[in-house]
């Protein structure tokens with residue numbers, strides 16, 4: 001078993017891990033083919049970076065690879081450990097991963113867009129990979145959730161709240177920008193694509209309202225909590241013009257998907 005250095009564990013939580021599993025399972029289901037790109041093999045050691053409640057880690061582990069799930073959210077890690085007790089999960093920061101040996105691959109789904117400063121993460125991935133090791137990931141790309149975000153800004157404007165109060169917690173890079181960073185981090189890029197993935201919110205009974213309740217907490221962090229419910233309801237109403245189609249809610253996701261290898265062989 002690869003051991004993590006746990007000196008720098010971030011024991012914070014801002015997630016309702018149970019709700020994440022119940023209503024947002026599409027995040028894993030719609031990206032399952034990313035595991036085909038990863039092509040895990042028996043005996044390999046693979047890190048699932050931003051593993052959440054462990055769903056993708058469990059799929060990868062079924063191939064016979066040894067998986068280490070890493071997330072900086074303790075609630076997510078606690079639930080992952082409960083669900084998958086045979087997999088090793090650790091609460092640690094993506095920019096500061098330290099394993100006792102180099103790993104074969106680092107995989108990441110729907111996590112990297114939560115990290116505003118991408119270069120330390122890319123460097124940390126490179127530091128922990130063997131030469132020729134794979135970095136396979138998917139994240140929100142340029143213009144991701146544009147309607148959902150614009151509806152929040154429109155609502156704040158209507159409420160007379162300055163947009164300077166907003167903390168936009170997301171990083172949605174273009175192909176060009178992320179390619180440059182990967183190359184700077186010592187990776188050769190085998191593929192990198194940006195594409196739309198209009199995503200049904202079928203397990204969210206209140207559609208965009210549920211999405212905002214799950215994900216917009218950090219965006220609204222400087223705004224009095226007593227207003228959050230009203231802001232979310234109004235933003236959801238505005239977003240419904242484009243995202244509620246025939247009684248069905250959709251999120252306007254775009255994805256950036258890449259497969260890179262650490263240079264040196």
Ligand code: BEZ
Pocket residue numbers: 027110113139140144145170215253
């Ligand atoms: C995403 O998966 O693209 C995403 C999820 C939550 C907030 C922002 C983006």
